[in-house]
Amino acid sequence: MTRQSPKVGVYGFTGCAGDQLMILNCEDQLVDLFGATEIRSFVMAKSDNHEGELDVAFIEGSISTEEQLKKLKEIRERAKVVIAIGTCASHGGPQAMKLGEGGWEERYRKVYGNAKITISKAFEAQPIDAFVKVDMYIPGCPIDKGEFLAAVSKLVAGRHPYLYKFPVCTECKWKENPCILYAGKFCGGPLTKAGCGAVCPSYGLPCVGCWGPTDDLNVSSEYKLLKEKGYNPDEILRKLRKFGGAKVAQLLKDVENKGAKA
Amino acid sequence: MILKMKKEDLSTFLDSVKEWGELRGPTKKEGRVTYSRVDSLSQMDLKAARTIIPPKKFLYPPRFTMFDYDQDGYTERLGDVPKRVLFGIHPCDIHGILIMDKLFLETYKDPYYAERREKTLLLGHSCIPDDKCMCIATNTDFVAEGFDLFFSDLKMFYLVWVGSTKGHDLIRLKPELFSRELDKNDILNYTEYRKWKNSQFKTKIDLTGMPDIFELGYGSPVWDQLGDKCLSCGQCTMVCPTCNCYNVVDEVELGALEGTRDRFWDSCMFREYSLVAGGHNFRDKRSDRLRLWYTHKLQAFIGEFGKPACVGCGRCVETCPVEINVVTVSTALKEQEVGK
Ligand code: SF4
Ligand code: SF4
Ligand code: SF4
Ligand code: SF4
Numbered sequence: 178m179t180r181q182s183p184k185v186g187v188y189g190f191t192g193c194a195g196d197q198l199m200i201l202n203c204e205d206q207l208v209d210l211f212g213a214t215e216i217r218s219f220v221m222a223k224s225d226n227h228e229g230e231l232d233v234a235f236i237e238g239s240i241s242t243e244e245q246l247k248k249l250k251e252i253r254e255r256a257k258v259v260i261a262i263g264t265c266a267s268h269g270g271p272q273a274m275k276l277g278e279g280g281w282e283e284r285y286r287k288v289y290g291n292a293k294i295t296i297s298k299a300f301e302a303q304p305i306d307a308f309v310k311v312d313m314y315i316p317g318c319p320i321d322k323g324e325f326l327a328a329v330s331k332l333v334a335g336r337h338p339y340l341y342k343f344p345v346c347t348e349c350k351w352k353e354n355p356c357i358l359y360a361g362k363f364c365g366g367p368l369t370k371a372g373c374g375a376v377c378p379s380y381g382l383p384c385v386g387c388w389g390p391t392d393d394l395n396v397s398s399e400y401k402l403l404k405e406k407g408y409n410p411d412e413i414l415r416k417l418r419k420f421g422g423a424k425v426a427q428l429l430k431d432v433e434n435k436g437a438k439a
Numbered sequence: 440m441i442l443k444m445k446k447e448d449l450s451t452f453l454d455s456v457k458e459w460g461e462l463r464g465p466t467k468k469e470g471r472v473t474y475s476r477v478d479s480l481s482q483m484d485l486k487a488a489r490t491i492i493p494p495k496k497f498l499y500p501p502r503f504t505m506f507d508y509d510q511d512g513y514t515e516r517l518g519d520v521p522k523r524v525l526f527g528i529h530p531c532d533i534h535g536i537l538i539m540d541k542l543f544l545e546t547y548k549d550p551y552y553a554e555r556r557e558k559t560l561l562l563g564h565s566c567i568p569d570d571k572c573m574c575i576a577t578n579t580d581f582v583a584e585g586f587d588l589f590f591s592d593l594k595m596f597y598l599v600w601v602g603s604t605k606g607h608d609l610i611r612l613k614p615e616l617f618s619r620e621l622d623k624n625d626i627l628n629y630t631e632y633r634k635w636k637n638s639q640f641k642t643k644i645d646l647t648g649m650p651d652i653f654e655l656g657y658g659s660p661v662w663d664q665l666g667d668k669c670l671s672c673g674q675c676t677m678v679c680p681t682c683n684c685y686n687v688v689d690e691v692e693l694g695a696l697e698g699t700r701d702r703f704w705d706s707c708m709f710r711e712y713s714l715v716a717g718g719h720n721f722r723d724k725r726s727d728r729l730r731l732w733y734t735h736k737l738q739a740f741i742g743e744f745g746k747p748a749c750v751g752c753g754r755c756v757e758t759c760p761v762e763i764n765v766v767t768v769s770t771a772l773k774e775q776e777v778g779k
Contacts, residue, residue, distance in 0.1 A: 213694030350677035367670035
């Protein structure tokens with residue numbers, strides 16, 4: 178092949194490092210991955226890292242300090258393509274479930290007490306696209322090996338990666354599961370991007386939405402449906418906001434405002 | 440040709456058809472009814488009204504590889520399709536397959552579908568309608584073609600319709616189990632069974648005149664009301680025996696020039712489906728997508744093929760979390776009101 182190996186960087190911010198771990202967990206393809214790309218920086222995997230121009234930067238985790246923000250912007254400047262990996266980088270993750278609700282300082286105090294963090298000023302966790310342009314999202318909590326490798330393989334070949342845009346429900350039907358939501362219980366499948374293979378409903382468990390929201394959401398209908406099924410509004414908000422990020426939060430706000438007017 | 444078989448002989452017969460191919464039948468595990476691989480009749484549940492996914496999954500799997508490619512060309516992946524005998528297929532699902540046959544085998548023959556269809560025998564079985572079945576309204580409650588064999592359960596024995604030479608070949612595996620001697624009582628029993636089946640339907644819908652009602656209701660606010668409810672989850676499409684749309688994607692090996700071209704089920708309920716180059720979407724609104732789905736089933740298909748693309752299986756009724764289905768949509772359109 179004549180194509181040059183793309184220069185790649187893998188970075189982690191506020192998250193559990195699960196997505197980076199998942200990359201390292203691609204046992205059978207790991208050698209190919211390191212062969213087909215030139216991994217310039219991947220602190221979790223190796224010690225000699227070189228920060229310079231990048232073709233692709235994979236970024237895990239949400240942004241929650243000034244220092245992270247500075248680094249994120251700096252990566253964006255030297256990377257041709259920025260890809261958010263994992264739901265935290267893509268949508269904020271569970272640490273952003275109260276995004277925009279206020280009271281962040283109070284929650285911070287509950288966790289850290291009055292200890293002063295001196296390294297860097299902290300703020301409420303947000304997805305990376307709140308600060309920089311993101312070219313592509315590979316969500317998941319953690320990401321799916323198959324989805325990640327398929328996307329990387331396409332990038333290496335100079336082609337456009339394709340990820341499912343439809344919701345978990347579609348894969349759930351491919352797995353031939355009876356619908357939990359139809360049965361009157363909570364399931365976040367219709368609001369959640371597919372890619373995980375509908376693992377949770379395949380084990381009889383509701384989808385809690387860990388792949389983050391799809392492009393095409395009908396939050397208001399799901400909200401109404403759950404209310405009809407007897408869930409109380411607080412519980413619905415909590416469930417839908419767990420991995421929903423800013424997007425679902427905003428849509429829920431619209432639902433509430435409409436409800437208040439009606 | 441119609442033959443007669445003792446009920447207790449079915450098991451022996453099904454053991455013998457495994458000579459032709461792998462046996463598949465309806466099974467029920469933890470409330471999940473699916474067509475699955477089985478070894479014998481004892482593992483099947485012939486009472487279940489419907490499987491979650493219709494038998495289309497065998498002829499056109501949810502996701503499969505069409506061919507492998509490299510820099511020199513491509514190789515079709517057809518040889519690895521197993522020979523299968525599907526037992527227990529209900530009339531609605533056979534009608535569904537007949538519709539798939541029209542779409543995939545006539546004007547443009549789809550080699551992947553054709554290969555699977557060729558290697559699949561359909562052994563139909565009569566059924567007991569439940570509260571969601573409505574095949575009587577779509578005229579698909581009985582079936583006269585499309586199957587290789589069809590078994591009508593008349594309590595003491597089976598009447599067995601032979602629908603193809605392949606079906607006849609199966610009979611020849613155990614000819615001693617079948618009799619050609621049919622008498623007056625068999626006819627009476629069968630007529631009785633038809634009458635009884637017709638009386639079992641609890642979902643009463645009238646689909647006559649639907650093309651006109653769709654035409655009249657094209658701009659009806661009912662579509663917006665339904666669109667507000669629809670979750671765009673795609674379930675209705677996946678479970679419907681006549682939904683046949685797919686997407687195609689190439690996969691590539693990491694750092695190589697070889698890969699596969701895959702095909703997977705798609706749905707016109709998805710925004711992505713009607714997205715075209717340049718970012719324009721000609722069905723951006725959920726209500727437009729929903730209207731397309733139902734217009735296709737109950738109006739456009741009738742115009743083209745003289746029958747609806749709904750076989751009355753009741754799967755949309757048993758799946759849609761917000762109760763959008765053939766019954767509620769046709770009723771809403773007629774009554775100009777979306778029911779609760
Ligand atoms: S169980 Fe959940 S994920 Fe599966 S179809 Fe129903 S709502 Fe969707
Ligand atoms: S089913 Fe939902 S919660 Fe479970 S892994 Fe998939 S996206 Fe996450
Ligand atoms: S529209 Fe509904 S009832 Fe009709 S064939 Fe499809 S799933 Fe069955
Ligand atoms: S009509 Fe029902 S099943 Fe179909 S996409 Fe809409 S919500 Fe899902």
